[in-house]
Amino acid sequence: MSPLVRLNLTDNEYERLKLAAHDQFMPLGKYLLNAVDHGTTVLSDIADWQTTRFPDATIGGALAHLEAEIDEARAETDPRAQAEELADVIFMALQGIRVLGQDPAGLLKRKLSKNRRRAWPSKPDADGVYEHLEGE
DSSP, X not given: OXXXXXXXXXXXXXXXXXXXXXXXXXXXXXXXXXXXXXXXXXXXXXXXXXXXXXXXXXXXHHHXXXXXXHHHHHHOOSHHHHHHHHHHHHHHHHHHHHHTTOOHXXXXXXXXXXXXXXXXXXXXXXXXXXXXXXXX
């Protein structure tokens, strides 16, 4: 069963969460991939800390905390503080990926490969979002 089904998210809630994650993660992609390309030391350190500190983490908890961190990042007006909140977003996304039994570094590399094969618009939409073209 899909973790989203277990959370009993409505289609609207799922779309809102998906858009919120998309808005926050696209600018962070370069940072994450840079971390992956440098031996995944940072990702390993985060994983070690999270699995030791939060051994009973669940996907529901990770997603709820992720959404709260996204809200905090949006509300923050100081760029340094906002960047720190976005680091929390990354932490929660990585925890969710691991709770689902996936390797974050491998998943990020596969997702980058998939995104490179997709067609993208040359300009963002009115909200500043670059969304891959349908059918991709």
